[in-house]
Amino acid sequence: xxxxxxxxxxxxxxxxxxxxxxxxxxxxxxxxxxxxxxxxxxxxxxxxxxxxxxxxxxxxxxxxxxxxxxxxxxxxxxxxxxxxxxxxxxxxxxxxxxxxxxxxxxxxxxxxxxxxxxxxxxxxxxxx
Numbered sequence: 001x002x003x004x005x006x007x008x009x010x011x012x013x014x015x016x017x018x019x020x021x022x023x024x025x026x027x028x029x030x031x032x033x034x035x036x037x038x039x040x041x042x043x044x045x046x047x048x049x050x051x052x053x054x055x056x057x058x059x060x061x062x063x064x065x066x067x068x069x070x071x072x073x074x075x076x077x078x079x080x081x082x083x084x085x086x087x088x089x090x091x092x093x094x095x096x097x098x099x100x101x102x103x104x105x106x107x108x109x110x111x112x113x114x115x116x117x118x119x120x121x122x123x124x125x126x127x128x
Contacts, residue, residue, distance in 0.1 A: 024053035024078045032062030032093065040070040040088075040095065040104070047086070047109075051078020058088040060117060065096045066103065074108035081111060090117025098122045 025046060029036040037043045043058060072086075080086060095117060097103035103119040106112065 024051045025056050026052060026054040026084075028057045028059065030059050030061045031088075032060050032064050035059075035061050039064045039066055041066055041068070044070050044072045048073045048075055051075040052080055052084045052086065053078055054084055056084075056086045058086065060088065060090045060093045060095075063094045063096070065098070067098050069097070069099045069102050069105045070095075071105045071107055072109040072112060074110070080109060085111035085113070088112070088114045088117060090115060092116055092118075094118040094120055096120045096122050 029043065031037045031040055031043055037046070047056075074080065078084070093116075095103065097119065099121070100123045103121055104114070
């Protein structure tokens with residue numbers, strides 16, 4: 001027979017770990033060396049899989065590089081809105097992209113502001 005306390009502890013541990021994998025983004029995160037995300041592509045993946053539950057402020061803390069386009073795709077739930085928006089403060093830093101097309105793309109995503117981020121395209125065939 002399984003000890004009821006062991007069963008309860010296992011259930012609680014499972015529920016906590018399940019919630020951690022699906023928590024929506026909110027508050028302040030950082031992008032760059034030593035930040036919450038090392039690049040915008042990591043942030044874009046997190047937004048697409050988790051969504052946002054309130055305003056999300058993103059502070060860029062260093063220059064960084066991307067090899068492909070950073071695509072922000074609207075998640076199916078916890079979507080961006082006028083109150084659940086994303087503000088990316090570039091703080092004068094630079095994103096270098098070797099993608100042949102766009103550096104940043106928005107797929108159905110609204111309510112995103114990018115301020116003070118330089119986007120440098122390093123590919124000779126890049127769109128300007």
